Amino acid sequence: MFIDYDTFRQRADKLRMLMQEACRTGGRDPAGVTLLPVTKTHPAAAAEYVARYGLPAVGENRVQEAVDKRAQTDAHVRWELIGHLQSNKAKLAAAHFDRIQSVDSEKLLNQLDRAAEEMGKILPVLLQINAGNDPAKFGIDPVDASRLLAVALARPNLRIDGLMTIAPLGTTPDETAAHARRTFANLRTIRDDLAGQYGVPLRELSMGMTGDFALAIAEGSTLIRVGTALFGRRE
Ligand SMILES: *Cc1c(COP(=O)(O)O)cnc(C)c1O
Numbered sequence: 436m437f438i439d440y441d442t443f444r445q446r447a448d449k450l451r452m453l454m455q456e457a458c459r460t461g462g463r464d465p466a467g468v469t470l471l472p473v474t475k476t477h478p479a480a481a482a483e484y485v486a487r488y489g490l491p492a493v494g495e496n497r498v499q500e501a502v503d504k505r506a507q508t509d510a511h512v513r514w515e516l517i518g519h520l521q522s523n524k525a526k527l528a529a530a531h532f533d534r535i536q537s538v539d540s541e542k543l544l545n546q547l548d549r550a551a552e553e554m555g556k557i558l559p560v561l562l563q564i565n566a567g568n569d570p571a572k573f574g575i576d577p578v579d580a581s582r583l584l585a586v587a588l589a590r591p592n593l594r595i596d597g598l599m600t601i602a603p604l605g606t607t608p609d610e611t612a613a614h615a616r617r618t619f620a621n622l623r624t625i626r627d628d629l630a631g632q633y634g635v636p637l638r639e640l641s642m643g644m645t646g647d648f649a650l651a652i653a654e655g656s657t658l659i660r661v662g663t664a665l666f667g668r669r670e
Pocket of ligand 1 (some may be wrong): 473
């Protein structure tokens with residue numbers, strides 16, 4: 436059975452307290468870090484809770500799941516794609532998501548740009564970078580990030596808001612934390628380098644999940660993507 440709204444509200448209050456603590460410790464302005472609740476695998480009611488709580492957007496990792504859910508609710512939230520996008524779903528994703536965080540190839544950039552043009556809209560995207568050099572993770576290799584950004588900036592129907600990454604897991608909690616820190620620091624460095632090189636802000640650094648959001652905030656995250664801490668374990 437899915438949690439009730441009060442449970443969600445308590446968890447969200449607690450999470451926001453922990454976010455503020457991490458901001459204080461890291462010398463960050465709490466206004467510079469946004470919470471993106473990840474509603475994947477949960478019912479459409481999850482998006483309604485998020486809207487009622489006053490948060491602006493939800494994250495989903497599968498295109499079709501989000502399309503179905505969006506049809507079931509008129510919750511006043513934006514929908515962001517955070518999971519891997521196959522190019523045969525690019526058009527559907529461009530039509531149904533308000534932002535796509537998982538863009539990691541030139542092919543996807545081209546398809547999303549064409550789809551956005553057909554719909555007469557500007558589609559906001561993030562470039563997903565494999566900043567932890569994890570062979571098991573999606574995202575473009577950091578050495579290819581500059582070339583991908585150059586292509587992205589030349590696509591008139593896309594708006595490049597920033598970068599996204601997922602940290603690789605370790606075999607122990609200490610190793611996982613070390614990977615997370617290194618990955619997040621690396622993404623921030625990549626962002627700073629690219630922003631300087633191309634003269635664009637790339638303001639958004641989407642990094643940090645339930646297990647590592649405090650480390651991500653310490654390293655400069657502007658958007659943490661949290662599912663488990665808000666909605667419980669996924670089946
Ligand atoms: C599922 C998912 C999250 C949320 O993970 P939790 O550990 O449940 O907070 C964040 N980012 C991405 C890309 C995900 O797929």
